[in-house]
Amino acid sequence: MSPVQSQDRPEVKCRQVEGEVRCSLDLQANFDAKLLEKLRSGFVNRLVYRVYIRRTADDEPVALAALRLVEVYELWDEEYYVYQNDRSGEKTTSRSATKVVELLSVFDDMTIVDGLPPGRYYADVILEVNPIGDKEEAAIRSWIARSRGADRTFTSGDRSLFGTFVSLFVNIRPGAAERAFRARTPAFVVGGKP
Numbered sequence: 001m002s003p004v005q006s007q008d009r010p011e012v013k014c015r016q017v018e019g020e021v022r023c024s025l026d027l028q029a030n031f032d033a034k035l036l037e038k039l040r041s042g043f044v045n046r047l048v049y050r051v052y053i054r055r056t057a058d059d060e061p062v063a064l065a066a067l068r069l070v071e072v073y074e075l076w077d078e079e080y081y082v083y084q085n086d087r088s089g090e091k092t093t094s095r096s097a098t099k100v101v102e103l104l105s106v107f108d109d110m111t112i113v114d115g116l117p118p119g120r121y122y123a124d125v126i127l128e129v130n131p132i133g134d135k136e137e138a139a140i141r142s143w144i145a146r147s148r149g150a151d152r153t154f155t156s157g158d159r160s161l162f163g164t165f166v167s168l169f170v171n172i173r174p175g176a177a178e179r180a181f182r183a184r185t186p187a188f189v190v191g192g193k194p
Contacts, residue, residue, distance in 0.1 A: 012185045014053075014123045020114045021063070021190065023051055023123050027105040030127065030181045036097055038129070038178075039104075042075045046085075047104055048128045048177075051112050056120040056187045063113035069104055118191030124184050128177035 011026035031039075039045060046068065053063040068085040080100040084090040094100050105127075112123070 012123055012125050012183045014112070014121075014185050014188050016188070016190050017109075021053055021112045021116060021121070021188075022109045023107075023112050023125075023185070024109055025049070025051075025105070025107045025125060025183075027125075027127055027181065027183065028101055031101045031105055035129065035179060036101070039071055039080070039100065040073045040097065042073050045071045046130050047071065048131055049107075050126045050128075051110070052124040052126075053113055053116070053121050054124055056122055061124075062116065062121070065110065065112040067107070067110075071100065071104060116190045118189075120187050120189055122185050122187045125182065127181045129179040131177035131180075 011029070012023060014021055014023040016022075047070075049067040049069075051065045052061040054061050070083040070085050071080065073080050078095060080094050080097070082092045082094075082100060082103045092103055094103065
């Protein structure tokens with residue numbers, strides 16, 4: 001699992017529009033050949049975006065917007081499916097790798113927060129590819145746990161032998177992700193000149 005990588009020149013811009021803070025993200029530069037190969041694997045990939053609005057004075061977060069996307073490449077149909085994991089359940093399909101990267105990494109004028117007090121802020125953007133949450137961690141740990149009963153076998157449902165073997169290669173770190181990227185915007189002003 002790789003550490004958070006910072007983008008040198010973030011393509012993240014925020015502005016105030018009638019009391020709302022809106023951000024546009026373009027993180028296509030993070031989608032390298034290795035990540036493209038992962039997207040085309042046929043396995044389900046989860047991408048989680050978090051956009052924190054922070055005060056420049058003390059770096060404290062004052063607002064958070066999150067977006068979760070699910071991507072899978074259907075090997076039989078040779079088509080990418082991107083699901084927006086919110087109440088809309090929106091699904092988009094494409095046969096183009098370039099288009100799917102755009103669907104997963106470019107967002108225009110997203111409303112992050114409405115009604116911030118006047119001041120100077122910046123946006124801190126984190127993209128995680130396949131993050132491990134508490135539920136996933138618990139499931140993995142139970143799967144690779146050693147058996148407590150001597151009479152259980154692999155064929156009777158005890159997967160501890162295989163789990164023990166896998167545990168030699170898997171280092172579970174809660175809160176980790178397969179890949180993570182971070183970008184930060186320049187400071188912007190809300191509500192005139194503070």
